[in-house]
Amino acid sequence: MKTGTLIKILVLLLFLIIGCIKVKQELFPTMVQTVPPPSEELTGRQTPLVIATGDMSGVYFPMGEAMADLFRKYNGRASGTQVTHASIQNTKLVSQKQAELGFSTVDVLALPETKKREILALTGLYSNFIHIVTTDRDIHTLEDLRGKRVSIGTVESGTKLMSERILKAANLASNEMDVSTLSFTQSADALRNGTIDVAFFSSGLPNPVISELASEMKISLVPIPKQIAKSLHEEYEFYTPDEISGQTYHGIESTPTLAVKNVLFTYPDLPKQEAYQIVKTLYEHLPESQNDRPEAREINLSEATAGIPIDFHPGAKQFFKEIIH
Incomplete structure (x- = not known):
């Protein structure tokens, strides 16, 4: 084959390849686009705030959803809920740092097998x-x-x-x-x-x-x-x-x-300022939760620390000290 003919064939093949790539880009754009960068919410230094709740047909779950909405709205914190078997499982998840917050009844917190050193109260809530x-x-x-x-x-x-x-x-x-x-x-x-x-x-x-x-x-x-x-x-x-x-x-x-009273709790390693802000946000915007959730109307700041058999987180203590004084 002559050299000139070979060059013509190679040039024709090159044009065909370029044309195929262009068609592929037009017909299947997602196949050639780069993956978009993760959202700022996911790449922030803070980890998502997970609330261990209970059965979706109970009250823990919608109450947890309402709290997660408050924390996202007013703290700018990525927050969500986890469906669980409720109180006993919640104490285990939080103590093992598989969730940041959890709900529990007071009787479960008082059980001898509950690892009281690995969980700290943030506030008392409504009653079950x-x-x-x-x-x-x-x-x-x-x-x-x-x-x-x-x-x-x-x-x-x-x-x-x-x-x-x-x-x-x-x-x-x-x-x-x-x-x-x-x-x-x-x-x-x-x-x-x-x-x-x-x-x-x-x-x-x-x-x-x-x-x-x-x-x-x-x-x-x-x-x-x-x-x-x-x-x-x-x-x-x-x-x-x-x-x-x-x-x-x-x-x-x-x-x-x-x-029996309910309690919102966390683990000791949650930073003091974060714990403080969680409790502060909950009470500053309590009327908003009360409009959405009937049981939230039972949450009473004056009884928030009464009758709870585990220690309070330093951040929660700071908040209640400021409120009392």
Whole structure:
């Protein structure tokens, strides 16, 4: 082949290659674009603020979402929530620094196995109320739970801890019932389907899944007798006799029960200024949370540090000292 002909062929091939590249860029632009740089939110020196909450159908989760919104809006902090089995699991996640913040009931914080040196309180919150929900018209008292199918809450939840203590105080052994450990969502579905007769919920008021259930079908709440409530308060001072108002759920009258305080906590290594700012933001913008979340209306600054069995974070101490003075 002549040299001139070879050069012409090479030039033609070169033009064909360039043309193919141009067509590829026009038809498949994402294949040749460079990856955009990470957002400033992800590349900042601060790690995202993760809040360990609970079941999505409980109150911890939406309350955590509301707090995360506040921290993003007013602190410029990347924040999010993590669905968990609630209190007991939350203490483990925070103590292991797998979450920065967590919710827990006071009774779980007081357990001997809770690693109190690895978690510190930020503030007390609203109270959880025990709901003993049934669709069985023959169940009116705790005694009626014998022989019934009962969900006592998930493993590693404050619901299960409190349920077991109530049943023990009522002299009800687990082998006298068909016991299951379902989440709030699973319990509600099982009540709808008739696969369980009773479910325990430890929750702020109102609990979304119970509200939904009450709007769909006839349900009732089993009362906790005053004597049992009194004996549990004497044994565990953080359990308080209370009642679920008849205005809380459709078709349900006021029901005597037990309440227990909730706490927002963190780990000791969270910088003092960050802890201070978290608590300050929560209280400065509390009305905003109260508009969005009914249970937030129970949060009371004057009772924020009362009855909590773990130490407070230095940042939280600074905030409350400033407020008091």
